[in-house]
Amino acid sequence: MQKAYLIKRLSWYYPLERFHAWVTFPVITVAVLIRHSISNSVFLVYGLLLIIFILFQGQHYWKLKLFRLTNRDFNQSNNLSLFGRLKKINAILIGFIPLAMLVQLYLWGWVIKSESLLIWGLLACLFGILEHINYYYRQLSIDNKADVDYFVRTRKFKVASLAKDLREGEF
Secondary structure (H helix, E strand, O other): HHHHHHHHHHHHHHHEEEEEHHHHHHOOOOHHHHHHHHHHHHHHHHHHHHHHHHHHHHHHHHHHHHHOOOOOOOHHHHHHHHHHHHHHHHHHHHHOOHHHHHHHHHHOOOOOOOOHHHHHHHHHHHHHHHHHHHHEEEOOOOOHHHHOOOOOOOOOOOOOOHHHHHHHOOO
C-alpha cells in the first residue's frame, strides 16, 4: 500500500515540480525583465534564478524517486554524486546573495526607492534558501496527513528525503 501511495503521489508531484522549474518561475523571471529594467531587477532576478536552479534539482530528485519505485533504470551513483555537488553549488550561490544585493544597491546609487524591487528580491532569495533547506536538510513542506501527524507528535520537521538518501548512499 505504501509503495502504491508513493507512486501515485510522485506521479503528480514530480510533474508539478517540473512545471514550476520549467514554466512558472522562468515566466515570472521573463515578466520581471520585460516590465522592469535590468538595473532595477538584478537582485530579484538573482533570487528567481536561484529558485529555478534549486527547483530543477528537486524535480530531478522526485523523478529519480519515481523511477526507483517503478523499477526504471538510472545510474544511482552518478546521481548521488550530482546531488552532492549541487548541494555545494547551492551553498555558494546562497553565499553570493549579499553580493547580488550590493550590486543592486550600487546600480541604484546606494538609494532605495519606495518603488524598488528590493523586498521582492529578498523574498525570492529567502524562498530559494528555504527550498535548499527543504531538499537538503529538513522537509519544510507539510502537505499531507502523515507530515502533519509527525510534526504534531515530534514538534520537528522531518529530515528531508534527499538528505537521507545522500547520507545512506542510495535512493
